[in-house]
Amino acid sequence: MQEADTLFLEDSFKKYYFNHFDLITVPERTSEREFGYQKFNSGMTRHISLKDDKELHLLLMQNIPSDVYCSNAYYTFPNLPMNEKDWKEADLIFDIDAKDLNLPCRESHTVSICNDCNDVSKNLTQCSKCNSTKIEKKSLPCKNCIDASKIEVEKLSEVLINDLAITKENIQVYFSGNEGFHVYVYNSQFQEIGSRERSELTDYISLRGAIPETFGMKKFKQNRASFPDFNENGWRGRFSKHVFGSKSKRSKIITELLANGYSSFQKTLDDVSENIGVKIDPNVTMDIHRIFRLPGSINSKSGLTKIHCDNLTNFDPYVEASFLSDDTVEVIANSPIEFKLKNKKFGPYLNEKVTVPTFAAVYMICKKLARIA
């Protein structure tokens, strides 16, 4: 990134942090959390402990970070090196990312940026200009991506509430600032479980590793009665609703499943898992020492804010998470894909000089699709 771009981003971020202190609050039990931040073109500074909002605001104004993070874990000594922190517990956390959903729309809004010559093209594995294979992909998620991610959030909440007895009030949903959602679970029975346990929990939530027997299919001594009933709770219930469709079809479909045999059932199960399992990133949930993007901070991959979703159904990140100024700026934009921010359409731009509002300029520069003219 050229220096003018960095300066411009820093300036825009600083204004945001100055004007929107109200959006950035430290989480509860602040002094037990680890904080960290990154500055533009620089590494991560972490193992920081903060007392309150004031100290956080000071850190933001002094450092103008590109990204700010906070642990979901609670430590006795959050500012010491990892193995001396004395880990106490951690909120349960889930990451749902549009890029993991294998959506068909994705190809249409992903670009390839060559790391050698900076050429931007649509979806190639090799640079058309210099033949380099050092390609970086950037996606400008569309409405479909966001809607599909929302569905996963709904599915996740349903499993958390019905199977794992988490109360609705203890589930908080945030737009990640880029391509998905972060779901936080507070005060659950899972606060103190470790990484391997959390990994098992993610397998449960994403319906991974199920065996045919769990859903009534046996190798020997097969029995129609062991298949799930339509009204059962948990995954057996979801399975039957998905596979049988309706109560009346249950019997007929069980006959088919039995006729197809055990190994075919395992395939059915993989298929069902792909369809109704919740698509969460297991690595995020199982990492109990991670620092996560702080709610209210800007995501430097997009310039959008990580923000709490009060009403997920109506939430539109391209309106509600875009807080940067409307002041215009001149950039050389090379974005072959059109995008919409604050209800305004931008692009496509083919390596041309354009005057756009700051929020759009930041979005493109963060995506490496524009530079300051």
Next chain:
Amino acid sequence: MLALGQDEIAKYPFLADAGQYLKDQGFSLEQFGTDPDLKSLISKAYERILTAADGKIYKSDLDGDHVSKEAALPREVFSFLLAIVLLKLSGMHTLIKRFSLAEARRAEKYLEKDLANISDESKNQLAIRVIDDLFSVQVEKSDDYFIIPVSDYLKHSINFHEREWKLINRHVENGQVFLSPHETVRLIRKELGTYINSKIINAKTPTMIPGFEDSVNKLVLLSKKFVTYTVSTGEYPPCIKHAIDILEKGENLPHSGRFMLATFLLSKGQTVQQVAPLFKNAPDYNPRVTLYQLNHLAGTSGSGTQYSCPSCEKLKTQSLCFATSECDNIINPLQFGRKKK
């Protein structure tokens, strides 16, 4: 500690305070080595260890749920305590491990029976309390099932490799897992073994007692049978080969894949300088970052922790596992190609 009845001590002898028990019964260890009537108990203890070493469960004299004969109960407890003395005197850890596991499985049978005992509420409650006191698993009875919180279940089930123990293959409702008595007890088998093992390891080793030598010597000989040698073929497992392939083609290997490859090679004794060039073809290669990260993994910078290669289970969830029949049920890529001799 739980207050135990007579037959409970026989069923769960590891819960008793050994020294106190001997004192209460009016015996000293030396008497067992000399008194001809008591000497047979040493052979009994030896048999108990032998059975365990064979991977079998010691068949007790206890008849069903009750101690039928007055004499059977103390014999049962003594043979357990003497077995520990013999094991301590022999100092053979492989035998202690096998013995602990076998004793755990023996106790497991009684726990299961007690847990399922619907006619005697006190037996039922004792089993529930043993499980809660020793392993902090809160068990509640609900009709024919025992229900435990999902978080408690996970703490123990993650030690199993069989898929039926995965949470997804369990009846989960309202934050609880539903288990049969058998499953409830099976869940804590390993911890029960660990508990017995640590009790034995932490017990004081007595000086040699006259009359014990023969059995101790036989145990030392016996333990030699269990020493195994392993040889390694030196070939890389399929997951590692796959990762190297991807990098050689200049394709992107995800962070988790790079982590696996680096930790694997470092664990195999390669140096940071030997591993670094592998990442040259990565689309986002940066020599400074690569060296920093490798040094971090090797423990030569940062916190000093040396990171270990992830387990096969974890690699499966990261879609990095490409198991072949040669993997032969290993649980970590580092075990690939090792054969026991």
